[in-house]
Amino acid sequence: MNVLKLADLDVKGKRVFIRADFNVPQDDAGNITEDTRIRAALPTLKYCLENGAAVMVTSHLGRPSEGELKPEDTLMPVAVRLGQLLNKPVRLVADWVDGGFKVEPGEIVLLENCRCNKGEKKNSDELAQKMAKLCDIYVNDAFGTAHRAEATTHGIAKFAPVACAGFLMGAEIDALSRALENPKRPLVAIVAGAKVSTKLTILKSLAEKVDQLIVGGGIANTFLLANGKRIGDSLAEPNLVSEAHAIMDIMKERGADVPLPVDVVVADEVSAMARGAKVSVDEVGAHDRILDVGPKTAAKLADIIAHAGTIVWNGPVGVFELDQFAGGTKMLASAIAHSDGFSLAGGGDTLAAIAKFHIADDVDYISTGGGAFLEFLEGKKLPAIEVLESRARG
Numbered sequence: 001m002n003v004l005k006l007a008d009l010d011v012k013g014k015r016v017f018i019r020a021d022f023n024v025p026q027d028d029a030g031n032i033t034e035d036t037r038i039r040a041a042l043p044t045l046k047y048c049l050e051n052g053a054a055v056m057v058t059s060h061l062g063r064p065s066e067g068e069l070k071p072e073d074t075l076m077p078v079a080v081r082l083g084q085l086l087n088k089p090v091r092l093v094a095d096w097v098d099g100g101f102k103v104e105p106g107e108i109v110l111l112e113n114c115r116c117n118k119g120e121k122k123n124s125d126e127l128a129q130k131m132a133k134l135c136d137i138y139v140n141d142a143f144g145t146a147h148r149a150e151a152t153t154h155g156i157a158k159f160a161p162v163a164c165a166g167f168l169m170g171a172e173i174d175a176l177s178r179a180l181e182n183p184k185r186p187l188v189a190i191v192a193g194a195k196v197s198t199k200l201t202i203l204k205s206l207a208e209k210v211d212q213l214i215v216g217g218g219i220a221n222t223f224l225l226a227n228g229k230r231i232g233d234s235l236a237e238p239n240l241v242s243e244a245h246a247i248m249d250i251m252k253e254r255g256a257d258v259p260l261p262v263d264v265v266v267a268d269e270v271s272a273m274a275r276g277a278k279v280s281v282d283e284v285g286a287h288d289r290i291l292d293v294g295p296k297t298a299a300k301l302a303d304i305i306a307h308a309g310t311i312v313w314n315g316p317v318g319v320f321e322l323d324q325f326a327g328g329t330k331m332l333a334s335a336i337a338h339s340d341g342f343s344l345a346g347g348g349d350t351l352a353a354i355a356k357f358h359i360a361d362d363v364d365y366i367s368t369g370g371g372a373f374l375e376f377l378e379g380k381k382l383p384a385i386e387v388l389e390s391r392a393r394g
């Protein structure tokens with residue numbers, strides 16, 4: 001990665017704008033349930049504070065609508081957690097794009113959810129220019145969002161006086177490049193979770209790189225649809241069924257099937273009160289939601305994992321946050337933990353699953369990125385890194 005690095009810069013007395021990825025899972029009451037991404041940003045934040053920079057840090061949280069800040073979109077819980085981890089107060093600043101707030105050297109403020117700003121998602125130059133005026137140095141440390149070209153991950157890097165990569169960004173790229181340079185075969189990728197359209201579009205090129213592809217969650221449901229199965233009210237992306245066919249064709253040409261669930265756990269709602277029923281994949285009712293894979297499917301996936309040389313995991317295969325739908329992800333996590341293959345796992349909710357099933361010590365590399373990590377594996381240039389490289393070329 002040929003980019004300017006934070007460690008090479010003198011930040012003393014400088015206004016430093018840091019884009020982090022604090023998109024952490026929260027429970028219904030807004031409590032942070034897993035804080036790896038916040039902890040992972042600490043080396044960059046501490047370096048800047050200890051070296052006398054005036055620090056502004058921001059992140060997105062969720063996928064809010066632009067132009068308003070709903071109570072569930074606020075970064076307040078992150079400000080509190082960050083304050084505890086840094087052992088100093090972290091002031092949360094709203095309506096920050098036009099400035100009008102003060103930060104002293106050695107002080108840190110958290111700028112409210114950047115995705116609530118109009119123009120963030122569309123990577124508006126006008127917004128990016130305003131944000132660039134707030135700082136002397138722009139630091140991108142948000143590896144988890146490096147696959148998004150948005151105003152705080154891409155546009156601002158074009159206009160800031162200096163643009164560089166933070167410690168987490170550098171460490172992720174170095175570690176993933178090394179691990180994936182010459183992976184031990186068979187290389188097995190498990191791609192699951194709820195972000196169906198984002199991930200399904202990546203799978204086509206990923207299918208060319210891996211020896212075995214395992215799908216789960218809303219992605220598997222879309223594959224089931226493609227195979228003519230009834231999925232009731234399950235999460236899926238019906239307009240991506242042709243993509244699913246194309247992916248299965250690619251894997252077939254390479255001598256591997258995409259194993260699909262043979263049994264599933266269904267319920268009529270996603271709630272703590274819901275009762276899960278284990279049924280064959282041919283018995284899903286019109287109003288059922290598939291919320292986990294069944295035990296036969298999980299055992300089959302575990303067997304594939306047991307024979308992998310390298311395992312790449314992003315996305316839980318069920319609604320693991322609720323115990324009645326956690327069985328498949330738990331079995332998968334255990335198979336990864338016990339595998340002799342080299343394991344890499346990442347993603348906001350995948351980090352939470354790793355914590356819930358206590359396998360962190362048994363995964364060889366844990367990334368803060370999910371979609372970003374898959375796109376990196378796909379061999380794609382991530383826009384947030386590309387723009388830093390173009391600034392380094394001058």
Ligand SMILES: Nc1ncnc2c1ncn2[C@@H]1O[C@H](COP(=O)(O)OP(=O)(O)O)[C@@H](O)[C@H]1O
Pocket residue numbers: 192193194195196216217218235290291292314315316317318319320321346347348349350351370371
């Ligand atoms: N079958 C399913 N139906 C609905 N949601 C699911 C299903 N399987 C998994 N999920 C949900 O997917 C979410 C994680 O998806 P995603 O954001 O794509 O993962 P990551 O953050 O690890 O990349 C979890 O909150 C989980 O409850």
Ligand SMILES: O=C(OP(=O)(O)O)[C@H](O)COP(=O)(O)O
Pocket residue numbers: 021023062063144145148195198346347348349368369370371372
């Ligand atoms: O949580 C994230 O990605 P992930 O779910 O792939 O881990 C990142 O913060 C990116 O979020 P986005 O997919 O809403 O752009």
